[in-house]
Amino acid sequence: MAVHTAAHHSRGQLLPFRESLLAMLGISFVTMLVAFDQTVVGTALPTIVAELRGFELYAWVATSYLLTSVITVPIFGRLGDYFGRKPFVIASIVVFTGASVLCGAANSMLFLVIARALQGIGGGMLVGTAFACIPDLFPDSVVRLRWQVLMSSAFGIANAIGPSLGGFLTQYYGWRSAFYVNLPVGLLSLVFVWRYLPHVRHIAARGKMRLDWPGSLLIAVALGSLQLLVESLSQHGLSRGVAALGVAAAVSAVALWKWEQRAAQPILPLDMFANRSLAALFTLSVLGGYSMFSLIFYAPLLLQGGFGLSPKDAGVLITPLVVFITIGSILNGRIVTRIRRPNAMLYVGCALLACACIGTALATRSMPHPLLMGLMVLAGVGLGFLLPNLTVFAQETAGREHLGIATALLQSLRMIGGMFGAAVTGTLITHLYARGVRDALTSSNAIQWWTTMRDPQILVNQDAQHELLASLAHAGHNGAALLEQARVSLVTAIHASLAVAAVVALLALWRCASVPHVSITRRGEPVPAAE
Structure with missing residues (x-):
């Protein structure tokens, strides 16, 4: 085991530039592993279902992954605090790639759903430990x-090319x-992590950990x-x-609260939730996740199904959203360290996200494409x-003892907010769309085509549309x-749903005031042990 010198630490980093x-x-x-999986696989899903013939399990291809990853993120985030993160990052790459x-x-x-659940365990380990390696x-x-x-850029690149690569x-x-x-991305990441990522342990926790x-x-x-x-x-x-x-979720949450107190x-x-700053940041993560996932999941449906654009044209209009998350992160890194009140960037981010949701909720088919792309740029910069x-402020506030679990909880809560955003938005769209279509069919004495037209995907699938038009x-x-x-x-349904997402983003903007002032300053800390 080697301990890195204080000289490196005084420059704000554990390792020299090359090793860093x-x-x-x-x-x-x-990070690219997780991002590729989210974007590449989504494009392939319709083809997968057509070949494996199991449409009733369609949603579970995504749900099984989300379910296991949401569970494992906080668990391995906490274990990384005690045992160091490198072993778990290596294990997560192996599990995810396998x-x-x-x-x-x-x-x-069924086989695919089970394999996706296993992949979600690896993905949860990745998110729970890799993000906390940076501090x-x-x-x-x-x-x-x-x-x-560097990590934001990798994530943005993977998100930008993922859908096209998947197709x-x-x-x-x-x-x-x-x-x-x-497989090749996993093997490449395994080589770099195994060879160059130091195994940092926090000495105070060594030898005392009993897994809860x-x-x-x-x-x-x-x-x-x-x-x-x-x-x-x-x-x-x-x-x-x-x-x-609902009962199981409520009872287990109360039992968890009681148990963790003892x-x-x-x-x-639980002392993290008593921390006013952390509690406010956790709330912002949930609200931000709601608006972000609502926009990312349903803006493509608005463009393709609502406005009748081709997948290619819709992809071009959506691309600035993921690209400008990276650009926004780069700009943020240059701005936030130079201003007296870094909290101001939270206000700006939430305001831009709210403006993008409002603008998209008001978008029409005749709106110029550059203006639509401008809305996606606003959303991307806001999220950037x-x-x-949110991550840096939480890490600054939590302290080194809770660094991993605080980082992991932010990711989990964002995913939970996204779950609610996608579900609530999807439910609103389904019900409002179904009501409008039923009324139209009823007034035209064509209610027998209700089963065919009740799914909005009919507005995206050209072959199905031709069959329906011929039948009508x-x-x-x-x-x-x-x-x-x-x-x-x-x-109309998507506009209403994105208006709700805009209200949630405005609520996040209001909650920014509850985040105590966070100073981003240079500092030196005791050097942790690294192997």
């Missing part, structure tokens, strides 16, 4: 913000290649029940099963200002007019 760069490249490749190979080899939808490498927050741009691989090499693409198994189990039950509740409520409405999930070494230290600062024309109906009414219903 190589270690950060390893973490960046790890599960990706299993996904590519799937011969049934280990760069204790000085000013230096950290500059280096964090290309699926079309020319089959959907299985969308999973196998993780009851707390881990209660976290799994609480978050798992909540995830299933949100998914089931949006798909099936209120039922006995959904009510049971636990000698809690996996979820908001997300890095054969029966003497004006199919084009009915499809146009369906588009109007979809646009």
